[in-house]
Amino acid sequence: MSTIVEMIERLGALVIDNVIALGNFVLFLVTALWCAVTPPYKLRLTIRQMRTIGAESIVLVALIGAFTGMVLGLQGYNTLRRFGSEGALGTVVALVLVRELGPVLAALMVTARAGSAMAAELGSMQATEQVDALAVMAINPIQYLVSPRVIAGIISFPLLTSIFDVIGIWGGYLIGVGLMGAPGGSYLNGIAQNMSGHDIMSGLYKALVFGLVVMWVCCYKGYHAQRMATGVSRATTEAVVLSSVLILAWDYFLTSILL
Amino acid sequence: MAAVEQNGNGPVAIEVRALRHRFGSQQVLNGVDLDFLRGHITTIVGPSGCGKTVLLKHLNLLLRADSGKIVIDGVDVTRLRSSALDEVRKEFGMLFQAGALFDSMTVFDNVAFPLVESTRMEREEIAVKVREMLANVGLEGMENKFPSELSGGMQKRAALARALIRNPKILMLDEPTTGLDPTRTGSIHALVRHTQQRFGLTVVMVSHDVPAVFEISDRVAFMHEGRMRITGTPAEVTAANDEVFNRFLAGRAAGDERDAAAL
Numbered sequence: 001m002s003t004i005v006e007m008i009e010r011l012g013a014l015v016i017d018n019v020i021a022l023g024n025f026v027l028f029l030v031t032a033l034w035c036a037v038t039p040p041y042k043l044r045l046t047i048r049q050m051r052t053i054g055a056e057s058i059v060l061v062a063l064i065g066a067f068t069g070m071v072l073g074l075q076g077y078n079t080l081r082r083f084g085s086e087g088a089l090g091t092v093v094a095l096v097l098v099r100e101l102g103p104v105l106a107a108l109m110v111t112a113r114a115g116s117a118m119a120a121e122l123g124s125m126q127a128t129e130q131v132d133a134l135a136v137m138a139i140n141p142i143q144y145l146v147s148p149r150v151i152a153g154i155i156s157f158p159l160l161t162s163i164f165d166v167i168g169i170w171g172g173y174l175i176g177v178g179l180m181g182a183p184g185g186s187y188l189n190g191i192a193q194n195m196s197g198h199d200i201m202s203g204l205y206k207a208l209v210f211g212l213v214v215m216w217v218c219c220y221k222g223y224h225a226q227r228m229a230t231g232v233s234r235a236t237t238e239a240v241v242l243s244s245v246l247i248l249a250w251d252y253f254l255t256s257i258l259l
Numbered sequence: 260m261a262a263v264e265q266n267g268n269g270p271v272a273i274e275v276r277a278l279r280h281r282f283g284s285q286q287v288l289n290g291v292d293l294d295f296l297r298g299h300i301t302t303i304v305g306p307s308g309c310g311k312t313v314l315l316k317h318l319n320l321l322l323r324a325d326s327g328k329i330v331i332d333g334v335d336v337t338r339l340r341s342s343a344l345d346e347v348r349k350e351f352g353m354l355f356q357a358g359a360l361f362d363s364m365t366v367f368d369n370v371a372f373p374l375v376e377s378t379r380m381e382r383e384e385i386a387v388k389v390r391e392m393l394a395n396v397g398l399e400g401m402e403n404k405f406p407s408e409l410s411g412g413m414q415k416r417a418a419l420a421r422a423l424i425r426n427p428k429i430l431m432l433d434e435p436t437t438g439l440d441p442t443r444t445g446s447i448h449a450l451v452r453h454t455q456q457r458f459g460l461t462v463v464m465v466s467h468d469v470p471a472v473f474e475i476s477d478r479v480a481f482m483h484e485g486r487m488r489i490t491g492t493p494a495e496v497t498a499a500n501d502e503v504f505n506r507f508l509a510g511r512a513a514g515d516e517r518d519a520a521a522l
């Protein structure tokens with residue numbers, strides 16, 4: 001009898017712990033967004049974070065974008081040639097990039113580059129009591145550390161995605177038209193004819209949501225890291241893994257809504 | 260209101276009554292009663308895990324008590340809403356155990372930080388004040404160094420300058436001499452005493468540097484198992500000849516080893 005009660009108690013405790021953790025996770029974002037819209041505004045810090053998250057990721061995102069576009073050009077040309085529709089190459093490359101691969105791959109790359117660094121930075125600030133120091137100096141640590149990063153993420157991700165898309169389309173042209181010999185005129189004309197504003201916007205909406213999710217997860221994990229070296233490394237790993245999973249999961253749901 | 264003001268200038272700067280805090284199944288603070296007298300250095304000593312750091316985190320309002328009260332300058336801070344706590348905190352300066360300097364900023368920016376963030380002072384005015392404060396703690400000419408370029412003792416001095424820059428009434432020190440050799444420990448203690456006298460501060464210090472810390476303390480509180488076991492002047496505490504306190508003094512070397520292992 002007592003073992004059954006114990007089991008139920010343990011199950012109950014597990015459920016309660018998880019509900020509390022989920023509640024804290026949501027509350028963290030709500031607090032960060034609320035702090036972002038109430039003074040004192042941290043404009044300078046937000047711009048500095050946009051440099052870290054956005055500007056410093058441009059080269060990486062451009063590189064990945066170029067190779068993604070190039071491989072799409074190669075695969076797309078060889079597949080379309082079987083159906084005799086090489087002229088549709090531009091449309092295929094551009095739509096795949098703009099609607100799907102641009103936002104997802106750019107978000108994954110920024111998670112790996114900036115998200116992990118952010119979780120580690122906040123984690124070690126927590127471990128060395130720098131976060132407590134802010135609070136004791138009457139400065140809201142969420143407003144000072146988290147809100148600028150979340151806002152910078154929301155702004156930077158769509159911009160990075162746009163860069164990824166443009167360079168990817170150029171990479172597809174370079175290989176598909178330049179190397180394989182697909183007709184260049186119909187490559188560009190197909191894009192102009194078949195891509196709608198809705199296609200572009202749905203990709204940018206995705207990027208915006210990914211920006212929010214990645215910064216939310218990475219800041220939360222770093223901010224709540226256990227105060228020791230292993231705590232920081234665990235927080236970094238969890239931040240990257242959870243962000244990556246959430247990007248792909250959200251991508252599915254957003255696609256089904258936006259399609 | 261008059262009563263509050265009268266209280267605010269009374270001899271007791273911080274009054275702690277029946278303070279309790281529990282983490283999970285562990286009762287870390289088990290009814291702490293303690294007065295911190297205005298313009299005095301009060302040092303809380305005790306073995307690792309006795310709850311002294313947790314008590315300090317209640318005093319600087321990072322943690323909230325399960326029950327009991329803390330009255331700072333006549334205001335019961337345990338009843339304040341989170342948004343009102345920042346006003347009380349503006350009276351504090353806090354020196355954290357490892358300094359907690361922001362490692363992305365120079366020493367100058369670290370010390371200037373509280374002024375830049377929460378006052379409307381002019382840049383030149385801040386610069387003058389920061390240089391003056393750095394000179395006070397013996398760090399002239401170190402403005403442009405980063406915390407990682409300083410020794411442990413210098414980091415503590417820089418952190419002390421940051422804690423003092425807003426002219427606090429209450430200075431809180433969490434193990435200010437941890438990780439320092441005896442010479443530097445002595446010089447930090449001398450600096451704390453000198454600073455306290457110069458600015459007339461109420462100092463709350465947590466330390467396990469006994470008996471060295473007795474020399475600069477006006478009052479000592481020995482904490483054991485979540486409550487105050489002996490409180491008084493250093494002479495009174497030593498004269499009490501308490502069994503647990505004597506064991507703590509004798510076993511401190513072993514305790515230090517345990518601390519090192521825990522790190």
